[in-house]
Amino acid sequence: MDNSTIKDLSDEQIVARIVGGEQQLYENLMRKYNSRMYRISMSIINDNAEAEDIMQIAYINAYRQLANYRQQSSFGTWLTRILINESLLHKKRKTKKDKALMETTFIDEHHETPLNGLMNKELKSILEQAVASLPEKYRLVFMMREVQGMSTNETMEVLALGESNVKIRLTRAKEMLRAELSKAWKPEQIYEFNLVRCDVIVNYVMNKINQGLF
Known part of the structure; x- marks a missing residue:
């Protein structure tokens, strides 16, 4: 084949x-x-x-x-x-x-987790540190939905959560990240x-x- x-x-x-x-x-x-x-x-x-x-x-x-x-x-x-x-x-x-x-x-x-090949290593480091600082339950939902592009339904199924919980955790994760970041970020680099x-x-x-x- x-x-x-x-x-x-x-x-x-x-x-x-x-x-x-x-x-x-x-x-x-x-x-x-x-x-x-x-x-x-x-x-x-x-x-x-x-x-x-x-x-x-x-x-x-x-x-x-x-x-x-x-x-x-x-x-x-x-x-x-x-x-x-x-x-x-x-x-x-x-x-x-x-x-x-x-x-x-x-x-x-x-x-440390060194990752290579990016033009702006400093920003990338800031992004990863910000994501790593999130509590696990928010970090997992953020990683699945925003970084990996998984659907709400698939995230619900994997984590055994209701739709409202997934959405609440994602919103809270974004709020916490905004408090840490002042620049635009690129999730595909994380x-x-x-x-x-x-x-x-x-x-x-x-x-x-x-x-x-x-």
Whole structure:
């Protein structure tokens, strides 16, 4: 099957072919959702390396469960839920670990997430810091709706929220960001996920799948 034909298939059709034995097609789904997965995980974890690790785990977990995917929601929604659950579980474990460490020693670390290729790095840094400062429940909705362009309905489904809650949280997130920013901002530049990083995630997961190491 050539690429033009693959692009004409729905996610659900690709899933069916993967389950039927064409496991190499999983790469197409990963490349389609890598940017969304990275941005949403970063909105919870705010650590570049850890977000990528979580993506790999989420993709492998999703692959293992493909045969049980019943299409009660879109594949993108189903996959995003798996990512969020893994991100929240990781955050919970990390919080417990950090608490234990703080009981015995003082740790003063500053984790930065360097992102390259933008002309105005200073503005980009300000934008990311402003988004990172949002409380998690507002940051997640903002990332899904404004940065990733997910619909209200899909955001409602992924987060198990009512429409009014989604809209209220998005409005509140924007209000808090306006208080931090005085310049125009470009949401598509936040937590950029370039081709090289995309290749790393895809190659890692596909190698695991091909070797049966999951």
